[in-house]
Amino acid sequence: MSEETSIRERLLASARCLFARQGYEGTSVRQICEGAGANPALVSYYFGGKEAMFEEVFRSLEMSPALASLLSQPHQAPDEGLRTFIREMIAHRLDNPDISRIIQIEKWTESERSQLIREWSMPIWRNLRTFIEEGGRQGLFRYRSLDTALSCVQALLLNNSSSPYWKDLISYGTEEREALVEDMTRFIFRGLDYDPNRSCP
Numbered sequence: 001m002s003e004e005t006s007i008r009e010r011l012l013a014s015a016r017c018l019f020a021r022q023g024y025e026g027t028s029v030r031q032i033c034e035g036a037g038a039n040p041a042l043v044s045y046y047f048g049g050k051e052a053m054f055e056e057v058f059r060s061l062e063m064s065p066a067l068a069s070l071l072s073q074p075h076q077a078p079d080e081g082l083r084t085f086i087r088e089m090i091a092h093r094l095d096n097p098d099i100s101r102i103i104q105i106e107k108w109t110e111s112e113r114s115q116l117i118r119e120w121s122m123p124i125w126r127n128l129r130t131f132i133e134e135g136g137r138q139g140l141f142r143y144r145s146l147d148t149a150l151s152c153v154q155a156l157l158l159n160n161s162s163s164p165y166w167k168d169l170i171s172y173g174t175e176e177r178e179a180l181v182e183d184m185t186r187f188i189f190r191g192l193d194y195d196p197n198r199s200c201p
Contacts, residue, residue, distance in 0.1 A: 008046050010036035015050075016057050020098035023105045024054055024113060054113060057102070058120050078135030079194065085128055086188060087181050089157045094177060100158070128153065132192065142193040153188055 014035030018027040029050050033040045047053040076084060093100050103121070106114045129150050135141035136149075143149040 007036070007038055007042060011038055011043065011046060012053070012057060012060060015053050016098045016102070019054065019057065020101040020105075023109070024050075024102075024111065051113075055116055058099075058116065076131075078131045078138060079140050079189075079196065081131040082128075082135065082188070083185060085131060086157065086185050089124075090181050090184060091177070093158070104158075125150075125154065135192070135194075139198045140194060140196060142195070142198075149192060152191060156184060156188060 011032060015027070015032045018031055018035060022031075027050075029040055029043050032050070032053070033043065043050065043053060047056055103117055105111075106117055129146070132141060132143075132149055132153065133146055136143060136146065141149070
């Protein structure tokens with residue numbers, strides 16, 4: 001890695017950490033540079049400013065191949081597609097905790113940057129909706145309202161029960177990934193009243 005790339009990556013890492021901890025508005029360029037051990041002038045040089053740096057935090061995000069594939073039109077059967085989606089979304093959330101916190105902050109405050117996050121995330125959530133809707137159409141899933149079913153699955157996948165906020169309620173620290181995926185998949189599929197024997201031709 002070249003020195004220039006190293007500085008740029010350190011700046012992004014510092015920004016990502018501070019945006020997650022303090023929010024965009026509560027983070028200054030000086031703080032970002034102090035965290036990266038870099039001159040404040042380099043933010044303008046590499047990114048053009050703090051706002052552009054926020055956008056770059058999302059553009060530079062590395063996704064797993066399976067999650068990245070969910071950004072395109074899904075081709076899996078609805079039940080298998082949903083299993084993959086659950087696994088990869090949990091992996092993505094656990095591997096990128098700062099991104100999850102940034103998204104929550106910007107959503108809660110309905111900031112100007114929430115539109116950027118919406119543009120980045122909506123293709124992913126639309127594919128989740130497609131899996132649930134198509135599964136209902138084929139008889140694999142059964143639910144009263146597609147919107148309610150989608151909202152419930154989203155809430156489960158986005159919930160971070162390992163957050164310090166829940167330390168007085170949740171007894172475990174960091175759940176084993178495979179156990180978490182297994183439990184979440186079972187819970188979601190039961191909530192959708194999954195029955196592979198009920199599928200329509």
